[in-house]
Amino acid sequence: MAAPGATILHADLDAFYASVEQLLDPRLRGRPVAVGGSVVLAASYEARAFGIVAGMSGWRARRLCPALVTVGGHFGEYRRLGDRVVEVLQGFTPVVERVSIDEAFLDVAGARRLFGPPPAIAAAIRDRVRRELGLPISVGVARTKHLAKIASQVAKPDGLVVVAPEEEARFLEPLPVRLVWGVGPATQTRLAAAGIDTIGQLADSPGDFLEHALGRAASGKLRSLAANVDPRGVVPGRPARSVGAQAALGRRVATPELVGTTMGYLADRVAGRLRGAGRAGRTVTVRVRFADQRSRTRAVTVPRAVSATRTLAELGAGAVWHVLDEHPAERLITLLAVSVGNLVPETALQLALPVDLVPPVADPGGCLGARRWGSDRAVDAVRARFGRDAVGYARVVFSEPDGAPDAFRQLAERPLGARERF
DNA sequence: TCTGGGGTCCTAGGACCC
DNA sequence: TCTGGGGTCCTAGGACCC
DSSP: OOOOOSOEEEEEETTHHHHHHHHHOGGGTTSOEEEESSBEEEEOHHHHTTTOOTTSBHHHHHHHOTTOEEEOOOHHHHHHHHHHHHHHHHTTOSOEEEEETTEEEEEOGGGHHHHOSHHHHHHHHHHHIIIIIOOOEEEEEESSHHHHHHHHHHHOSSOEEEOOGGGHHHHHTTSBGGGSTTOOHHHHHHHHHTTOOBHHHHHHSOHHHHHHHHOHHHHHHHHHHHTTOOOOOOOTTOOOSEEEEEEEEEEEEOOHHHHHHHHHHHHHHHHHHHHHTTEEEEEEEEEEEETTSOEEEEEEEEEEEEOOHHHHHHHHHHHHHHHHHHOTTOOEEEEEEEEEEEEEEOOHHHHHSOTTSSOGGGOTTTHHHHHHHHHHHHHHHHHHHHOGGGSSSOGGGTOOTTSOOHHHHHHHOOOOSTTSOO
């Protein structure tokens, strides 16, 4: 079998939010820019030179760089420009897998006849995104997704790196293990303790050592990187496997009112997205974080998939109380989260079930859910016309002035299915 | 002065069935 | 009845990524 050749591209916009801000306001170009308020969501490369990184508190960032320009963020523009970039990519091939708002894989194997060899396509993409949208984008080209992603990281900022098949080993050898997908701070520390800092050293270490240190899956992933076999193809439009939402609460006493209101708010968000995508889920998982930052999760799986707001809120609140009852000494909580997994398409059949077929109590997602689903649909329709705030739960409880804006939440959301456009 | 939110995948153990 | 093996589903927690 012939080698497939380096046809996988990973395209990654550089310091995306900050670059958009510099695009919108020319006065910001060349200056250290941070997007966000109390927390830095993104930092321009000029700001990164001062050691400022995403996730840092705004307070600390300003100490590191007094000249830092902090901007609130134009979240609608991020989404619009991210979508435009994807349209540019899709002009070269339909095989585009979007990973997040600012990042995508492409397989250009079928595009060579029209647009030339993959490195030329990568260069053309960079050129068009720069000229038509005014944004810097880095691209990695290789035989596998994994390697293409590493290549784009090496290419940053504003660069292009092509890894030819015969150069793979030499390319990887000196790179830090941290660039490997799946190696985070914990694994990096463990490897460093064993004297392993580079991918080359990793490739030279015995397989059973890796398996012992990292577990079967992670070591297998590393081995396949070293051998450069990556079973994952580029899959356009992979649907999400779970949908969730969380709310930080400060330090609050867990009262029935607090739990009920918060779960209502979170269920409203999650169930709304599920219905918007025509999906429902059977497993509801909640997370409770206590004042000491430790958290507990609890999951319940119901026979019939749920997408009604009130049903989800009730299941979630019940699970939260299970956790709280198991920790009677701790009454201060700092965060509540709910997530729905085991997703299935929401069929019309589910709604058409006769109301007297199954008792509602035994079937939280079904018949009772059907009636609720109808009123949820009415709310969805009003919101579609007049906006989220037109009807529903009082959001004012959760939108503290310097908390994450609602638009930012929506940016982090991943597409659920065909009906929900990214 | 330790910060936000939305996800994926893996592991390990238990329940249950054949 | 006991022992063994295999498969599936579920739960809780952790590491990691954007």
